[in-house]
Amino acid sequence: MPVRRLVPTQEAADLLDLTRELAREELAPRVVAAEAEACFPREVFRTLGRAGLLSLPYPEEFGGGAQPAVVHLQVLEELAAVWAGVAVGVSVHGMSCWALATAGTPDQQAALLPELLSGELLGAYCLSEPHAGSDAAAMRTRAVRDGGEYVLAGEKAWTTHGGHADSYTVMARTSPDRSRGVSCFVVPAGSAGLTADRPESKMGLTASTTATMRFAGVRVAADRRVGAEGDGLPLALAALDAGRLGIAAVATGLAQGALDDAVAYAREREAFGVPVIEHQGLAFLLADMAAAVETARATYLSAARLKDAGQPYGQQAAIAKLVATDNAMRVTTDAVQVLGGYGYTSAYPVERYMREAKVMQIFEGTNQIQRMVISRELARGGRPTTTVTGA
Ligand SMILES: Cc1cc2nc3c(=O)[nH]c(=O)nc-3n(C[C@H](O)[C@H](O)[C@H](O)COP(=O)(O)OP(=O)(O)OC[C@H]3O[C@@H](n4cnc5c(N)ncnc54)[C@H](O)[C@@H]3O)c2cc1C
Numbered sequence: 001m002p003v004r005r006l007v008p009t010q011e012a013a014d015l016l017d018l019t020r021e022l023a024r025e026e027l028a029p030r031v032v033a034a035e036a037e038a039c040f041p042r043e044v045f046r047t048l049g050r051a052g053l054l055s056l057p058y059p060e061e062f063g064g065g066a067q068p069a070v071v072h073l074q075v076l077e078e079l080a081a082v083w084a085g086v087a088v089g090v091s092v093h094g095m096s097c098w099a100l101a102t103a104g105t106p107d108q109q110a111a112l113l114p115e116l117l118s119g120e121l122l123g124a125y126c127l128s129e130p131h132a133g134s135d136a137a138a139m140r141t142r143a144v145r146d147g148g149e150y151v152l153a154g155e156k157a158w159t160t161h162g163g164h165a166d167s168y169t170v171m172a173r174t175s176p177d178r179s180r181g182v183s184c185f186v187v188p189a190g191s192a193g194l195t196a197d198r199p200e201s202k203m204g205l206t207a208s209t210t211a212t213m214r215f216a217g218v219r220v221a222a223d224r225r226v227g228a229e230g231d232g233l234p235l236a237l238a239a240l241d242a243g244r245l246g247i248a249a250v251a252t253g254l255a256q257g258a259l260d261d262a263v264a265y266a267r268e269r270e271a272f273g274v275p276v277i278e279h280q281g282l283a284f285l286l287a288d289m290a291a292a293v294e295t296a297r298a299t300y301l302s303a304a305r306l307k308d309a310g311q312p313y314g315q316q317a318a319i320a321k322l323v324a325t326d327n328a329m330r331v332t333t334d335a336v337q338v339l340g341g342y343g344y345t346s347a348y349p350v351e352r353y354m355r356e357a358k359v360m361q362i363f364e365g366t367n368q369i370q371r372m373v374i375s376r377e378l379a380r381g382g383r384p385t386t387t388v389t390g391a
Pocket of ligand 1 (some may be wrong): 126127128131249369
């Protein structure tokens with residue numbers, strides 16, 4: 001069943017039509033082979049960039065789409081319903097632009113953003129380290145000032161697009177202060193001393209390359225530091241709030257894809273002389289899956305409306321990421337169940353969906369960390385507010 005969406009403008013409706021068309025014509029024919037062969041689809045990102053889909057949340061003056069989060073996220077959801085790994089990449093690319101777009105100087109923005117937003121350059125976001133994932137402030141990668149440059153030394157683990165990206169947004173320590181001692185740098189690929197390890201061998205999202213990036217005395221011009229010294233962690237965490245909404249939308253799209261495949265199969269497959277969807281025990285499983293997908297969508301859109309209204313939305317982004325990814329795990333697992341033995345084989349994509357859902361409970365803050373974010377906000381005891389957003 002086609003998803004019934006509400007968008008604010010005809011332009012947004014056209015954008016979603018374009019996304020569905022690109023997903024059908026550019027993503028669907030490639031996904032199975034690329035995932036089976038762990039082949040990173042660099043050309044697909046160029047195509048999406050030229051269509052304007054890599055720049056949606058950012059200002060028009062740098063080539064952005066200036067779309068509200070409620071539209072941008074639904075675009076991500078449509079991409080993820082066909083190829084979750086590409087949708088994750090689009091979300092991460094957007095995170096890599098966040099610091100420049102929100103804290104860059106006009107010169108930095110004019111010099112660096114247009115090529116990133118057009119998709120000619122692909123971005124990566126480097127926060128995690130081998131010993132510092134959930135506890136990002138424990139990072140050890142250092143950036144030491146040397147005249148008009150910084151010298152970066154250390155390693156960044158789990159970098160999505162590691163080795164393929166053209167631009168790395170890197171958090172590195174400029175002082176020992178745990179949370180105010182981190183700064184943000186935009187490091188070009190090809191810098192001397194910057195190398196990528198062999199990509200990780202993963203359970204899913206195999207076409208989305210993940211690699212450790214090594215910084216062996218990488219020299220970066222001081223004008224590639226974004227924000228003041230010490231602003232890096234707040235910038236990284238703000239990008240993560242937006243990124244968590246992206247992952248919530250991606251998880252919802254993945255779950256929608258699994259639901260669609262499960263329903264199509266259950267309408268065709270017969271047991272005891274009738275399509276299996278006519279057995280109430282299975283039909284109710286499908287009904288619960290549909291409710292889980294719709295709940296996830298409503299939750300991320302609710303957080304998106306806060307973001308669009310310029311309200312704080314960190315707690316709601318954490319809730320959306322938690323709900324959407326936990327629901328996606330359940331829905332994709334149940335989709336395997338609906339297909340019976342065939343669901344457990346690679347003849348159908350549902351086993352891949354299940355493997356892809358698992359990592360969404362882990363990256364951009366594990367779901368344990370989302371619960372910490374949510375419960376800390378509860379402990380702070382914020383008061384309810386009402387904001388009027390329209391006439
Ligand atoms: C495919 C993939 C892509 C990724 N892409 C990127 C990327 O592009 N850029 C980037 O910077 N990072 C990226 N990451 C890293 C990702 O964000 C981290 O893996 C994640 O934050 C968890 O960190 P960790 O793996 O070190 O787990 P750990 O922090 O070691 O956690 C281990 C376990 O302990 C739990 N835990 C830790 N602390 C607490 C606590 N206080 N309370 C309760 N439980 C706790 C965790 O929930 C987890 O279950 C990626 C990871 C993967 C798998």
